[in-house]
Amino acid sequence: MDPAPAPATPTALAALERALADVARILADRATVDDLARRSGFDLPAASWALLEYLDGHGPMPVSAVAACHGVDVSSVTPRIKRLERDGLISRRREPRDARIHLIHITDRGRHALDSVHAARRDLLDTAIAELDPTHVGIAAGVLELIAGRLSTTRRRIDAQSPGGASPHPLGLGPEDDPRDLPPTSAEAGRARRPGDRSESIPT
Numbered sequence: 001m002d003p004a005p006a007p008a009t010p011t012a013l014a015a016l017e018r019a020l021a022d023v024a025r026i027l028a029d030r031a032t033v034d035d036l037a038r039r040s041g042f043d044l045p046a047a048s049w050a051l052l053e054y055l056d057g058h059g060p061m062p063v064s065a066v067a068a069c070h071g072v073d074v075s076s077v078t079p080r081i082k083r084l085e086r087d088g089l090i091s092r093r094r095e096p097r098d099a100r101i102h103l104i105h106i107t108d109r110g111r112h113a114l115d116s117v118h119a120a121r122r123d124l125l126d127t128a129i130a131e132l133d134p135t136h137v138g139i140a141a142g143v144l145e146l147i148a149g150r151l152s153t154t155r156r157r158i159d160a161q162s163p164g165g166a167s168p169h170p171l172g173l174g175p176e177d178d179p180r181d182l183p184p185t186s187a188e189a190g191r192a193r194r195p196g197d198r199s200e201s202i203p204t
Helices: 010-028 030-040 046-058 063-069 074-086 108-128 134-160
Strands: 090-095 098-106
Touching (some): 046 063, 046 098, 063 098, 074 090
């Protein structure tokens, strides 16, 4: 068995933290956001992009689950959902097994918007890394992917240990819900999707 790698030095860890913070700050900067909107043709706040990404990765879900996934109340996420629906990026459909239930779906236009903004970000990154060794870029991408995955795992562990016991299910499951009837969790993204079966209608 190979020995465990030595931990990162404080200097390397500090440099990594600063670099990640700088990248996050630049991507969230108003000028960068405006540039991405111009390149992609879609001008949405970061929270709306995150909502579309989640729906695209996890499949249809009730508005209560969308709110739970983002750690906000239904009343807080409703205006965002309404705007995305007006823009044709998401739609509400009745659950075939229960007409009282509405599920939020990402539309083809919503997926096109995601594709467009991802392409715009790639163009921006391509300019930034134009003079870098492609091998180094590949290594950096792999390392960042690992870091993102481990940070996600750490966050779930912290949530589960939060005061009051286990944290709520990310899709808003209650004790009466069957997990098999709801969309997959992030660990199951990319597998076959199944629609959820608990919802609350979006107020009109």
